[in-house]
Amino acid sequence: MIGKLEMLIALAKERHFGRAAETLGITQPTLSTGIKQLEEHLGVKLVLRGSRFGGLTPEGERALELARGIVRETRRLQDEMRFSRKGLSGQIRLAVIPTALTWASGLATRFNAAHPNVGFLILSRTSAEVLEMIGNLEVDAGISYLDNEPLGRMAVQPLYREKYTLVCHKNHALAGRDSVHWRDLAGLNLCLLSPDMQNRRIINRNFHDAGLTPNAMIESNSTVVLVSNVVSGDWVTVLPTDLARFLSTGHPLRMVPLDGGVTAHSVGLLAPHQEPQTPVLAALYQAARGLAE
Template sequence: MIDKLEMFLAVAKERHFGRAAASMGITQPTLSAGIKQLEEQLGVLLIFRGSRFGGLTPEGQSALVWARRIVGDTRQLREEMRAVRHGLAGRLRIAVIPTALTWAAKISARFGAMHPKVGFTILSRTSIEILQMIDDLDVDAGISYLDNEPLGKVSAVPLYDERYMLVCGMESEFAERDSVAWTELNGQRLCLLTSDMQNRRIINRNLAAAGVTPMTTVESSSTVVMVSHVLVGGWLTILPEDIARFLTQGKDLRLIPLDGVDSIHTVGLIAPWREPHTPVLQALLTEARRMVSNR
């Protein structure tokens, strides 16, 4: 039944039989037959369908919760048995908000040195996408905000508190300043993350609290694009300190603390709420706590 539940999860995620089949590397008739067999085994209709996917039935919505749990438990069992035979091994999939990618590198480098049989796949995603990917079992963990928008039930390890920095060129009027107030950004030409990013929503609230209407003439989902516009086009951008220092290292740019708005947000490692976790994921959470305590 596990393979049929995997098919059901794929259809629920993709909301399209063809895409679900492609994601699993099987033909659409094979997937459709598997879903039909699952429905016959459970004695209920799981999916409304005619010529195309029509959504989950109420029974399908309930089954989706169980399917995620059963498939997750099955994968955990496999991981635990592999750990017993081979030690910590496998691949950890982590989705990360763009402003925390440097922390993903710190964690994977440290953990990988201790457990060389564990590989990493690191994906840059929005905070909303990260939670959905965790629910869909598409990633093992995420790095995202802990205290700004609802997370649901997850295991969490706080990593750091964001401190926001203004990034400007050497010709900027702010270049020689030790700090800049958020209020001083009124009328300035800004390059910021897109509005689907939680960091952008935080920045917007800080600007609004300072009475600033942002003149955001460039938006991007890439922090590299943002810093590039500051470097070659004279824009200003706002980034958390850690990623800002990494991206501006060796460039003719200045980082200046932003003052005047009391806004502190914590970023951390999150994982599905499950006791116990797989051995590899539990080791990752433990190592993250150790990293923070040793800072």
């Protein structure tokens, strides 16, 4: 039954039988048969079918909501039973906004040092995707903004407050400044994160408050691309200070603090609220508290 509920969750996410089957590592006929067996077991139609996936019926939407809770609790039970036999083991799947990847690395390293039988899968995703993946049970937890989007019923552990710095080549006209204001960036060759990123929307608000509209001729969802452009040309970018320090190391770059702007946003660890948490997630939150301190 749990396997068939996972099929329903995958189908609702992918909205395509072939893609859903691929994510589960099964064939499309196996998926179709599993969904039909689930419908027969429940006595209701869950999926609208035609020549292709047509969505979920009202009963399917309700079943999906309940299925997520059942699968989540089943995995929680499995984690607790595994803990009773082997101690902390397994893998933590973590979705992380790009600007917090250095913190994710620090958290994974700190956790693994204390619990060497637990591995990590760290995925770079937008803030919206982090919440979606947690809700769809694709990941166990995430690191994202805590005060910029509705989070729903989540267990939250703040890690840090995001502050911003200008990154420019060491020969740039602003490289020798002790600090710059957002309005000092007018007319510069900007390369910034793509507009689908929450960090970019925060940066845009800072520019707006300074009376500017950022004209970024190079945009990317990769911070590595941004820093590479700064290294190779007359470009500047804006990044959170911790990430800028990491990416600038070993390159002919300068970090110049940015003054003014909106209040720094809080970034932290997120996971579905459960009482009690699974042993692995409880230990992860303990590690996150230590890292924040």
